[in-house]
Amino acid sequence: MLLRLRLLSQQKGSFKRFLSTPARVRFAPSPTGQLHLGGLRTALFNYLLAKKTEGQFILRIEDTDQTRYVEGAVENLVKALDWAGLTHDEGPGKGGPHSPYYQSQRTELYSTHAQQLVESGHAYRCFCTPERLTKTRELRQKQGNYIAYDKHCSYLSDEEIKENLDKKTAFTVRLRTPYEGSTEHKDLVYGNINFSNKTIDDTILIKSDGYPTYHLANVVDDHLMQVTHVLRGEEWLSSTPKHILLYKALGWKPPLFAHLPLLLNPDGSKLSKRSGDVHVEQYIAKGYLPEAINNFVALLGWHPSNSSESLFTVKDLIEQFDIKDINHSGAVVDHQKLDWINKHHILKRAETKEGLHSLVDILKPFVTKSYQHLEGTSQAYRLDNDYLAQVIDTIKERIRNISDIPHLCSYYFKDPDYSSSDALALKKKLKQPALDLISTQEFKDKVSTIEPFETSTLKPWIYELAESKGLNPNHVMMALRFKVTGSRVGAGVAETMQVLGRDTVMSRLNKE
Known part of the structure; x- marks a missing residue:
C-alpha cells in the first residue's frame, strides 16, 4: 500500500458497531460488466446490516466514467441481485427520496460542491497538461516519490488562474491535502488507522470533462443520502483518508467505514478473471442455488463468533451478522467448499x-x-x-x-453406453456369477411381473434371490447397476429402477 498505513490497534469491540437507529447503507457498482463475486459479497454484507437493523439498502449506480459504460449492465446487475434475493429499497426501478440514483444524472450537485471547496481553499483548479503530468509522475517515481503530483497549480496566483480561465484552458479540480500532520479514522474491521498526510496525493475531484471522480461523488452522495455505514472492499482502504478530509472540508460528519478483506485464489493471488468463475452470472448459468452462493460468499471473511456452523439461510445470516465478526485476512475462494454448501442446500430444498x-x-x-x-x-x-x-x-x-x-x-x-470408459471401469469390478444371475430368464420374468414395481418390493426380492443362490447381494446389485445404468455414479439400484420404470429396465436387461 502506497500510504504508510499504521494500525494503531485491533480493538474490534471497543466502539459501537451498529447504530441504535436503522442503518442506511448503499451498494454502488459501476455498470462496466457482470457482477463480480466480490461485488456480491459487498452487496450482501450491506444488505445484512440493513435488514439486521431494520434499515434501508440503497442501490446507486456509479456511471460517471462514460468510457467504461456497458450497455445493459445496470439491468444485469439488478437481475443478479434480485436472483440472490438482495432486493434494494431505493435505487433504479424503485426510486426513493434521494433520486436520481445514477451519478451521471447528479453532476450539477458535484460541481456545486467542488466550487464550494475551491472557494473555501480546500481544493484548487489544476491546469496541467497530460504531457506535464506524465513527465512529473515519471520524474518523481525516479526520485522515489510515490506521490504523483507536485502541487504545481496549488501555487498559482489569482492572476494566473484568471488568465487560464479566460483562455478556457482545460482544468481538473484537486483536493488540497495538508502536508503536515495525519488523518485518522476508526475502521469497523481494522480498528484505529493513521495515515500520514505526506503520503496522500492531491487527488482529482472533478475531471476535465466535468464529471466527478469516485472520491467526490461518493462523499457527496453518501452524505446527501444519509448513509450511516460504508461497507466496501479493502482496496478502498487507502482512499479513506481522502474521503475523511473531504468530509471535514465540507463540514460533514463521515459515516462509519468497514473494509472487507480481499478475495484470493487458493495460491494466495488476488482473485481475477483469469482465475476462472468470478462473476455471479457464471454461477447462475451453472445451476448453483442463490442461497448457497449467499452462504458461501458470506463466509469469505466473516463467520459468527458464537457458532461453528457453516450452513446458513439468508434469515440465519441476518440474525447472526455482526461487523465485529469480519476479519481482515484475505479470504480464499474455495470452489470445493462452495460445492459442499450447494449440495446441502439442495438437500434442504x-x-x-x-x-x-x-x-x-x-x-x-x-x-x-x-x-x-x-x-x-x-x-x-x-x-x-x-x-x-x-x-x-x-x-x-x-x-x-x-x-x-x-x-x-x-x-x-x-440408454447406457456400455463401451464408455466409465462403464468399462465398472464392468472390471463385476463378479461373473452375479452377471450370470441377472441374465437368466428366471430373473427377467420376475422383474417383468413383480408388483408393485417399487423400491420397497424390488430391493428385498433382489437380496433374497441372491442369498438363495449363495451370492453376495452387493455383487448382484453392482451387476444390475452396470446393466441398468452403465455408470458407477448413481443412487440405490432399486430406487433407480423404480424411476426408470419396468419397460426401460427390461429393455436394458435384454441388451447383449
Whole structure:
C-alpha cells in the first residue's frame, strides 16, 4: 500500500458497531460488466446490516466514467441481485427520496460542491497538461516519490488562474491535502488507522470533462443520502483518508467505514478473471442455488463468533451478522467448499414438495438443452416435471449441483453406453456369477411381473434371490447397476429402477 498505513490497534469491540437507529447503507457498482463475486459479497454484507437493523439498502449506480459504460449492465446487475434475493429499497426501478440514483444524472450537485471547496481553499483548479503530468509522475517515481503530483497549480496566483480561465484552458479540480500532520479514522474491521498526510496525493475531484471522480461523488452522495455505514472492499482502504478530509472540508460528519478483506485464489493471488468463475452470472448459468452462493460468499471473511456452523439461510445470516465478526485476512475462494454448501442446500430444498419442484425448474433447462431430441418422441416423458422430480429425489444425495444430473446421470434420459470408459471401469469390478444371475430368464420374468414395481418390493426380492443362490447381494446389485445404468455414479439400484420404470429396465436387461 502506497500510504504508510499504521494500525494503531485491533480493538474490534471497543466502539459501537451498529447504530441504535436503522442503518442506511448503499451498494454502488459501476455498470462496466457482470457482477463480480466480490461485488456480491459487498452487496450482501450491506444488505445484512440493513435488514439486521431494520434499515434501508440503497442501490446507486456509479456511471460517471462514460468510457467504461456497458450497455445493459445496470439491468444485469439488478437481475443478479434480485436472483440472490438482495432486493434494494431505493435505487433504479424503485426510486426513493434521494433520486436520481445514477451519478451521471447528479453532476450539477458535484460541481456545486467542488466550487464550494475551491472557494473555501480546500481544493484548487489544476491546469496541467497530460504531457506535464506524465513527465512529473515519471520524474518523481525516479526520485522515489510515490506521490504523483507536485502541487504545481496549488501555487498559482489569482492572476494566473484568471488568465487560464479566460483562455478556457482545460482544468481538473484537486483536493488540497495538508502536508503536515495525519488523518485518522476508526475502521469497523481494522480498528484505529493513521495515515500520514505526506503520503496522500492531491487527488482529482472533478475531471476535465466535468464529471466527478469516485472520491467526490461518493462523499457527496453518501452524505446527501444519509448513509450511516460504508461497507466496501479493502482496496478502498487507502482512499479513506481522502474521503475523511473531504468530509471535514465540507463540514460533514463521515459515516462509519468497514473494509472487507480481499478475495484470493487458493495460491494466495488476488482473485481475477483469469482465475476462472468470478462473476455471479457464471454461477447462475451453472445451476448453483442463490442461497448457497449467499452462504458461501458470506463466509469469505466473516463467520459468527458464537457458532461453528457453516450452513446458513439468508434469515440465519441476518440474525447472526455482526461487523465485529469480519476479519481482515484475505479470504480464499474455495470452489470445493462452495460445492459442499450447494449440495446441502439442495438437500434442504428437497425436503418439501415446493422446494423439490423449484429444483425441477432449475434442472429442466439443462435437461432440455442436452436431450432436446426427446421432445415429440415416446421418451418425451423424461422431460416432464414429475419425472424430473423423481430423478432429483433419487439422486440428491449423490450430486453437488443440479446441473450435474444431465451428464453424470445420463442413463435417466438415454440408454447406457456400455463401451464408455466409465462403464468399462465398472464392468472390471463385476463378479461373473452375479452377471450370470441377472441374465437368466428366471430373473427377467420376475422383474417383468413383480408388483408393485417399487423400491420397497424390488430391493428385498433382489437380496433374497441372491442369498438363495449363495451370492453376495452387493455383487448382484453392482451387476444390475452396470446393466441398468452403465455408470458407477448413481443412487440405490432399486430406487433407480423404480424411476426408470419396468419397460426401460427390461429393455436394458435384454441388451447383449
